[in-house]
Each structure stands twice: as structure tokens, then as C-alpha cells.
Amino acid sequence: MKTINLSYPLSVGITQEYAEPQVVAIGQFDGVHQGHASVISSAVRLAKQQGLPCAVMTFHPHPKDVMKKGNYEGNLTPLKEKQEMMARLGVDLLYIVEFSEVFSELSPQTFVDGMLLALKVKTAIVGFDFRFGYKGAGHAETLRELGGGSMDVEVIPPFEQGGEKVSSSAIRKALQSGEVEEANRLLGRPYRLRGVVVDGDKRGRTIGFPTANLRLIDKYVVPAKGVYAVRTLVQGQWLSGVMNLGVKPTFQEGVTLPSFEVHLLDFDRDIYGEELTVDLVSYIRSERKFPSIQELVAQIQADAGKAREILYSSQ
Structure with a gap:
């Protein structure tokens, strides 16, 4: 797996080297828990079927840390560990997008045009609760509309275990409550x-x-x-x-x-x-x-x- 650091706007060198038809799973993926793994594995399978490289696009630092909003107390999977897990899942390319206040203000249209279409993404794979763009204005259907027929979008449904949706927030809550066995069950490790x-x-x-x-x-x-x-x-x-x-x-x-x-x-x-x-x-x-x-x-x-x-x- 190759790791590529990106920032907006993309440089000419980046687009010349990496802009090619590809399948990209997009998300923060903190925890790389079973729900995240289902999104990434879906991208890996589709890329193999289509004979294309499989990429993951994630964001660093964590948006909540940058924006100082919400209940961010740290990472479930720091960047180094996230990279290791992506490689084990069969990802070919890991795009680490620099997240900053300026990046947070990009409109959904600018993100799609300036990042995804600029990289010639053929199919974007996202989770059911995916949000992007300024104040989370964009969602999966927005992504599909802005792709303008140039980019397919597949939405992966929630991953449930024991009738409960697996989520990073549930894992954080379990850890902070001393329920490490429950956190491990949701993580899958x-x-x-x-x-x-x-x-x-x-x-x-x-x-x-x-x-x-x-x-x-x-x-x-x-x-x-x-x-x-x-x-x-x-x-x-x-x-x-x-x-x-x-x-x-x-x-x-x-x-x-x-x-x-x-x-x-x-x-x-x-x-x-x-x-x-x-x-x-x-x-x-x-x-x-x-x-x-x-x-x-x-x-x-x-x-x-x-x-x-x-x-x-x-x-």
C-alpha cells in the first residue's frame, strides 16, 4: 500500500501521478471498526471486480480536534495504526487529506470537483451516515448529484452486531465506562x-x-x-x-x-x-x-x- 499526503488545492504533480480511474472509500474511519471495515472491504471487492486500484481517503488531524467542537478526546486508532490496518484490508492507496479550518469551509461542490473528480474517481464508496463539505451540508445523494454522471456512488448500510449499530461513539462510550469487552466486541479486536x-x-x-x-x-x-x-x-x-x-x-x-x-x-x-x-x-x-x-x-x-x-x- 502506498500512502499519499494531500492538501487542497491538489498540486499538478499529484494529479499527474494519481489521477486515474479508481475506487475510493471516503471517511474518517477512526477505530477502523467492523462498520468501517465493511465499507473498505466493499471498495476492495469492487475495485478487484473492475480491475481498478482501491484507495481510501481519510482526514488528518481529526476534524473534531481541529474545529474544537463535539466530544473529541483522542483517537481510537492513531494514524500509524490506521495505515497498518488499511494495508491489511487490501487497500492499494491511502490518501491522507490535511484537515484544516480552511478545508472545513470547502463547499460540497468544491470538494467533489477539486478532490474527487480531479483524481478521476470512478466510484466513491461511503457509509450510510457520510457527510462532507461546509457544516456537513453534503451527503451521499449530494455526492451522486455533484458527480454529474462521471462518478458512481455506493452507500454501505449500517453494520449491526446483536441488533446494535457499530459506531465509533459507542466504542468511545464503552471504553470510558470500563466496558472494554464491549468495546472490543464492537471493534472486532x-x-x-x-x-x-x-x-x-x-x-x-x-x-x-x-x-x-x-x-x-x-x-x-x-x-x-x-x-x-x-x-x-x-x-x-x-x-x-x-x-x-x-x-x-x-x-x-x-x-x-x-x-x-x-x-x-x-x-x-x-x-x-x-x-x-x-x-x-x-x-x-x-x-x-x-x-x-x-x-x-x-x-x-x-x-x-x-x-x-x-x-x-x-x-
Whole structure:
């Protein structure tokens, strides 16, 4: 898969190199959840049937982040992870369109003429709730009308699971409510965080539970504070572990910025500076303050045992 960064207006070089008949799935696709995958897979199938390249057009930064509107708290899938997932879905070209306040003010007509028709898009594939152009004035039928017969449009219906529409907002809500299993069900995979191991207060080592303190490498949707059973990619190997996400109320007060600490089961190596991939598998309990270090240690032992039970039984 090739990644192409675009900005409006398209340069002559871009149109000379990439303007050719193609099938393009258009959307933000934050989460690349099962509903998004159904849109993208439809584009991949149609492109193969027609012997055309399959492209995805997405937007970066997230429009809600740029416009400072709505309930944007971070990404479900940061750009790097989104690129990896698009490649696995069989996409040939990934267009990353720079989203800015100026771009947000483009009319639906300008977007279609200046971006899609300029790239000679033959078929646009969009989700049922697709909106585009200034203040979301355009929708799928608008796209079809503005294509003027030069561009077909296919609309993919909602993807439902258990009678519920799969959506990024539902996944965000589940994560922030501590319902990680529900979020994973809607995503179709475990929710994933990535971070670099940095120095912490090293208190975990003194009580027999050394932890890897993570500095997240992107702005993620932060799940509910608490303890999670996790699988962690360390130096090319997936290991079982338990993660505490929170402010460590037993040891400190007045802290609001949560920390991410992963204790890896049956592991004792120096991994400072390493990038870890952490998949959240199950929510074990909420974070709480303990009256003594001894009671905290006993609870951590119980948490580790619970994580081991969850993770080893699901392998």
C-alpha cells in the first residue's frame, strides 16, 4: 500500500501521478471498526471486480480536534495504526487529506470537483451516515448529484452486531465506562495502546511488582481508570500482563493526569526506552485507594492472578 499526503488545492504533480480511474472509500474511519471495515472491504471487492486500484481517503488531524467542537478526546486508532490496518484490508492507496479550518469551509461542490473528480474517481464508496463539505451540508445523494454522471456512488448500510449499530461513539462510550469487552466486541479486536517505557517512581519494584511506565505516543481515547488484563508486545514477543491506569491514590493526592503502568507476568528484563504495544483484553476492577501498602500488595497479587486466569484461559 502506498500512502499519499494531500492538501487542497491538489498540486499538478499529484494529479499527474494519481489521477486515474479508481475506487475510493471516503471517511474518517477512526477505530477502523467492523462498520468501517465493511465499507473498505466493499471498495476492495469492487475495485478487484473492475480491475481498478482501491484507495481510501481519510482526514488528518481529526476534524473534531481541529474545529474544537463535539466530544473529541483522542483517537481510537492513531494514524500509524490506521495505515497498518488499511494495508491489511487490501487497500492499494491511502490518501491522507490535511484537515484544516480552511478545508472545513470547502463547499460540497468544491470538494467533489477539486478532490474527487480531479483524481478521476470512478466510484466513491461511503457509509450510510457520510457527510462532507461546509457544516456537513453534503451527503451521499449530494455526492451522486455533484458527480454529474462521471462518478458512481455506493452507500454501505449500517453494520449491526446483536441488533446494535457499530459506531465509533459507542466504542468511545464503552471504553470510558470500563466496558472494554464491549468495546472490543464492537471493534472486532482488542483496543490497542502504544507507548514508550520511561522512568517512573520505581515504587512497584520495591513492593515486588515492577511495572513498565508508558508514555503514550499519540493522543488516544483514554479508557476508564482501573486495572486491566492485557497482552503486550515486547521485543517481538506477546506477553501476558496486568495494567493499572490511573492516578495511584494510595500514594499520592491531587493528581489528575493518569499514568499507564504495565506489570508483565513471568518477565524480568530491562526494557527502558522500548516501544510497547498493549492490547486491553478485560477490565478487572476500578481504581481505589487502599488504607495500607500491605492491602495494596494483596490486591495486586489478586489482580495478577485474575489476569493470568483470564488471559491463559482465552489462549
